[in-house]
Amino acid sequence: MKRFDGFMHGVNLGGWYSQCDHSEKRYDTFITEKDFATIKSWGLDHIRLPIDYDLLETEDGKAKESGIARIQTAINWCKNNNLNMILDLHKTAGFSFDLGENEVGFFDNEQYQERFYLLWERLASNFAAAFKGTDGEICFELLNEVTDQAYSKTWNKIARTCIERIRKIAPTTKILVGSYWNNSLASVKDLDPPYDENIVYNFHCYDPLVFTHQGAPWVGPKMNVDFRFPLKSTFADYIKMTAEKVGQIGTAFNAFDKNATVDKKYFETIFAEAVRIAEERNVLLYCGEYGVIDQTNPADILEWYRLICSVFNDNGIGRAAWSFKQMNFGLSDPWADSIREELVKLL
Numbered sequence: 001m002k003r004f005d006g007f008m009h010g011v012n013l014g015g016w017y018s019q020c021d022h023s024e025k026r027y028d029t030f031i032t033e034k035d036f037a038t039i040k041s042w043g044l045d046h047i048r049l050p051i052d053y054d055l056l057e058t059e060d061g062k063a064k065e066s067g068i069a070r071i072q073t074a075i076n077w078c079k080n081n082n083l084n085m086i087l088d089l090h091k092t093a094g095f096s097f098d099l100g101e102n103e104v105g106f107f108d109n110e111q112y113q114e115r116f117y118l119l120w121e122r123l124a125s126n127f128a129a130a131f132k133g134t135d136g137e138i139c140f141e142l143l144n145e146v147t148d149q150a151y152s153k154t155w156n157k158i159a160r161t162c163i164e165r166i167r168k169i170a171p172t173t174k175i176l177v178g179s180y181w182n183n184s185l186a187s188v189k190d191l192d193p194p195y196d197e198n199i200v201y202n203f204h205c206y207d208p209l210v211f212t213h214q215g216a217p218w219v220g221p222k223m224n225v226d227f228r229f230p231l232k233s234t235f236a237d238y239i240k241m242t243a244e245k246v247g248q249i250g251t252a253f254n255a256f257d258k259n260a261t262v263d264k265k266y267f268e269t270i271f272a273e274a275v276r277i278a279e280e281r282n283v284l285l286y287c288g289e290y291g292v293i294d295q296t297n298p299a300d301i302l303e304w305y306r307l308i309c310s311v312f313n314d315n316g317i318g319r320a321a322w323s324f325k326q327m328n329f330g331l332s333d334p335w336a337d338s339i340r341e342e343l344v345k346l347l
Contacts, residue, residue, distance in 0.1 A: 001275060001315055002282070002284050003316035004317070006137050007084060009043065009046070009319070010045065010086070010318070011042075011048070011323065012048045012050065013031055013048070013049050013074075013323070013325075014323035016049075017067075017070065018052045018090035022055065027055075031324075033077045033081075035332070036078065037081055042344040042347065043344060043345070044083070044344075045083065047083055047086070047320070048288055049074055052089075052090055052096075053092050053119060055067040055071075056123075057119065063122070071087070072127075075131070079131065079136055083136070084136050084137045085136075085137075085139070086140075086176065086288070086320065087141065089141065089142060092115075092143060093106070093116070094106030094109055095112075095146075107151045107154045107158075113158055116162065120162055121165055124166045124169040124170045124173070128169060138173065139176060141176040141202060142159055142177055145182040146180045147181070149181060149187070152179065152187070160195065163175055167195075174284070175195075175199055176200045177201065178202040178203060183202055183204040185207075193281055201283050203288070204288055205270075206291065207252070207267075208242065209242070210229055210238060210245055211229055211230075211304070212296075213246075215227050215293065221245075222247075229241060231300040233261065233262075234261060235256045235262075236259065252269055256269075262307070264311060267308050267311040285316075285318075286319065287317055289322040291322040291323065292304055292329070294335045298335065302346075309346040
């Protein structure tokens, strides 16, 4: 399978221009150029920059030039540190993966869709040539984590129209497209065939969820904050605790002996279909988010990264870990001090 060169080893800057209070103080202080230097010192080649439409538009759709300037500053910091960028629209008017943000109607409302297209035309006009004259590169990620499977056909149509409009401005910029169930591996097969040779299929991977999100109160019907679950639990325990804490059972668990534990074969198994689809369609494959919540045993976190990253490497899959700072997963936070030196070599 093709390698996503220049975007093989990255990290998300979550919480800076997305999933935040959108205050000037947040924008000015949460991430600084020193953080870009740290990311480069880790040996990474790119950042994924999540942005909400709030950065660029008022609620009624009027443009904010200050948002364009802030993205340009991030691009300049990338250039100064020899990092590439994926510009990820994390929230658009009418849709967010986070139901708590009360963004609804996007998939049924042509006005919201037109606003989405216009926003991307604006981003493409401003940033498609942002790295011209350098060895750097920018990619565009249309929308973060479409949720409901029922949106699949509509989303494919919207993505196609958006790509067509971007292509009139940016004919060769790589464009990332993810599918439903929050960019799940299982939904990659239902993406439309790639529009051209510069389309990238995007997925996220936090499997097994009952491990990577142990104690996360936003997950599942009975996920209590003090719940802890070792990585090397048996698959029988994974089945039991996933059903209890998350409310569903991962289908891959049944492919293994119930007394076995998570190993490299587990990740090879859950990646297999997406890898096959990408090979058949000759399209690049990218994992825009993966990681483990910060209250997990650090040794288990390190082992999880070792396993999943070995499968990324075997298949030429680029990726960006979630996330650089805070956001319950921050790799630069104190919890990671004991494993960071080894961890960043895996990313």
